Amino acid sequence: MTSNSVAHANKDERVRKESAIKGLLNRPELGALAGAILVFIFFGIFAGDTGIYSLEGTISWLVFSAQLGILAIGACLLMIAGEFDLSIGSMIGFAGMLLAIPTVYWGWPIEMAVLFAFVGSMLLGGINGLIVVRTGLPSFIVSLAFLFILRGLTIGIASWLTNRTIVGGIGEFSDGTFISWLFSGHILTGLFTWAANSGWIETYKDGSPVVPGIPMLVVWWIGLGIVSSWVLLKTRIGNWIFAVGGDLNAAKNVGIPTARLKIALFMFTAFCACLFATIQVMEFGSASADRGLLKEFEAIIAAVIGGTLLTGGYGAILGACFGALIFGIVSVGLNFMGVDSSWFRVFLGLMLLIAVIFNNYVRKRITEAK
Amino acid sequence: MSKSEFVIELKKVSRFFGSVIAIKDIDMVVKQGECHCLLGDNGAGKSTLIKTLAGVHKPSEGEYLIDGEPVNFDSPKDALDAGIATVYQDLALVSLMSVTRNFFMGREIQKGWGPFKQFDIEKANEIARQGLADMGINVRNPSQAIGTMSGGERQSLAIARAIHFGARVLILDEPTAALGVKQSANVLKVIAKAKARGLAVILITHNVHHAYPIADRFTLLNRGQSLGSYLKSEVTREQVLEMMAGGAELEQLEADLAEFTRVDKEAS
Ligand SMILES: Nc1ncnc2c1ncn2[C@@H]1O[C@H](COP(=O)(O)OP(=O)(O)OP(=O)(O)O)[C@@H](O)[C@H]1O
Ligand SMILES: [Mg+2]
Numbered sequence: 001m002t003s004n005s006v007a008h009a010n011k012d013e014r015v016r017k018e019s020a021i022k023g024l025l026n027r028p029e030l031g032a033l034a035g036a037i038l039v040f041i042f043f044g045i046f047a048g049d050t051g052i053y054s055l056e057g058t059i060s061w062l063v064f065s066a067q068l069g070i071l072a073i074g075a076c077l078l079m080i081a082g083e084f085d086l087s088i089g090s091m092i093g094f095a096g097m098l099l100a101i102p103t104v105y106w107g108w109p110i111e112m113a114v115l116f117a118f119v120g121s122m123l124l125g126g127i128n129g130l131i132v133v134r135t136g137l138p139s140f141i142v143s144l145a146f147l148f149i150l151r152g153l154t155i156g157i158a159s160w161l162t163n164r165t166i167v168g169g170i171g172e173f174s175d176g177t178f179i180s181w182l183f184s185g186h187i188l189t190g191l192f193t194w195a196a197n198s199g200w201i202e203t204y205k206d207g208s209p210v211v212p213g214i215p216m217l218v219v220w221w222i223g224l225g226i227v228s229s230w231v232l233l234k235t236r237i238g239n240w241i242f243a244v245g246g247d248l249n250a251a252k253n254v255g256i257p258t259a260r261l262k263i264a265l266f267m268f269t270a271f272c273a274c275l276f277a278t279i280q281v282m283e284f285g286s287a288s289a290d291r292g293l294l295k296e297f298e299a300i301i302a303a304v305i306g307g308t309l310l311t312g313g314y315g316a317i318l319g320a321c322f323g324a325l326i327f328g329i330v331s332v333g334l335n336f337m338g339v340d341s342s343w344f345r346v347f348l349g350l351m352l353l354i355a356v357i358f359n360n361y362v363r364k365r366i367t368e369a370k
Numbered sequence: 371m372s373k374s375e376f377v378i379e380l381k382k383v384s385r386f387f388g389s390v391i392a393i394k395d396i397d398m399v400v401k402q403g404e405c406h407c408l409l410g411d412n413g414a415g416k417s418t419l420i421k422t423l424a425g426v427h428k429p430s431e432g433e434y435l436i437d438g439e440p441v442n443f444d445s446p447k448d449a450l451d452a453g454i455a456t457v458y459q460d461l462a463l464v465s466l467m468s469v470t471r472n473f474f475m476g477r478e479i480q481k482g483w484g485p486f487k488q489f490d491i492e493k494a495n496e497i498a499r500q501g502l503a504d505m506g507i508n509v510r511n512p513s514q515a516i517g518t519m520s521g522g523e524r525q526s527l528a529i530a531r532a533i534h535f536g537a538r539v540l541i542l543d544e545p546t547a548a549l550g551v552k553q554s555a556n557v558l559k560v561i562a563k564a565k566a567r568g569l570a571v572i573l574i575t576h577n578v579h580h581a582y583p584i585a586d587r588f589t590l591l592n593r594g595q596s597l598g599s600y601l602k603s604e605v606t607r608e609q610v611l612e613m614m615a616g617g618a619e620l621e622q623l624e625a626d627l628a629e630f631t632r633v634d635k636e637a638s
Contacts, residue, residue: 236480239471239478240476242464242467243464243467246465247463250462250464251464251476252446253424253458254446254476255449309466313466366465366515367515367518
């Protein structure tokens, strides 16, 4: 063997150096990252003077993004595993009632009611998943059925038990509790008060800061995002999620418990919906039967903008989070600029279209000869 | 514990899919350190038989024994846990996933502790790269999706994976179908090595040049039924070829070909 061929053994002569940018292109979250940067710059230029990047403005689009982001994380994992859940929005309304009715009408302690809501919605999510894996029907259809069933149940049960579709007065039971802080409180309040006292951030007349701290909602979003992303990219379960969505038959043949995995992911999506609902109920002090309308589509769109394939097997939590961020900035930004909200929908539709076309291109790049 | 002379033993195993009888009353034994070759026409039921061995299908009838003990696999995971690894005809690979992720799919090696356990990707990359190198395939980047790999590279990956996880029995469904001469030779060498290590190998192939040198025992399937098992000492290469093609059909083919040549000659 010549020294020449030894050198080749280490450096494959059939590897062409690809530019770093092309390497990045293979990452699912790239499009959303680029989109988020563009949107940032756009509003910096055209709405910089409206205060969108002031502390108050920033918190408002962060809150918007976080709400959607929590849902998008659940939807994203489920989509990578090759399934959809169209009942996310209805689940939000239902979970809100699961929390509010026991608290207000049955006198349950708030902690218990929250637990009840989470267990109840995850159980329903599990049933949704069970039907999907047992019947082999497309989850699109099964969860569409759940979309109607749950929304109908929410309105029906609420009016039957309470004679109304809005259950208010939860604040009386939750104010000052740990649970209330956990879902609708703020962190770093000390820091913000200190900054207010030092005159660095905006204050009300009484000297308290306009923004009291980082909302727990945002903390939940980031925390959930980090944990889910870690699970997806670094653990055995994550590998299973990619495999199940990429090729169900292959996943079955190598012994992955595909049915249990899918059911668990449906339960996780329901968990996300319930988390969203709980935060909203704590925030507003009320549950309403029409909460969460159309949220399932927004969550799926955020995931798609984030690079998740509609066909499963490919995607990234980070991308979904950026997708939600784009939503938040654009929605709040247009609002600050005084643009009619109908334009936001136009933008959404266009974003979705661009994202799907782009994702399709990326998928082809990965799976077909270059 | 009754220790049987055979690792795998099938007694009158059948498998039905609704009204379809895929395999019927199959008897078969596989010894340690032995290569058992399954022969038969397309649709004879070979893949169904090995999927039953691999835990994908449950036998509809009959008994499946390992080391003389009846087993009842609920999923391929159970079979893998028992040391039976399979290369499926469709390879069971996911195009969108990387070489390493495919290699360890369902059997991820982990590091860390308790809830912080994670898939040890660095080590996995190394094992996958080495496993493929043993098969004569140099992977450029084990974290790249396999969608762009060639058919032979993919097949080699599936085989390398089975070799790595097959502790006792290795099942290969047409492993050389898409391979070049060099890679086919590698597969046969790998099978020989596995035999030497005391593994039992079950091999399906339509290529007599691959089957005859490596096999110790042949079982012939026809339309879902076994036409019997033969030790290599009992049959010649020509007989095996005849069994593969279905002897009668081969004679018919020869007659037909002769007929064509005759017609050709007359025409000219
Ligand atoms: N899941 C299934 N449902 C219904 N019929 C099936 C199923 N799997 C296999 N069969 C039928 O069983 C028969 C045997 O199929 P099998 O795949 O085992 O053949 P084979 O011997 O592997 O053929 P080949 O050489 O083409 O790979 C075929 O007629 C096939 O249609
Ligand atoms: Mg076959």
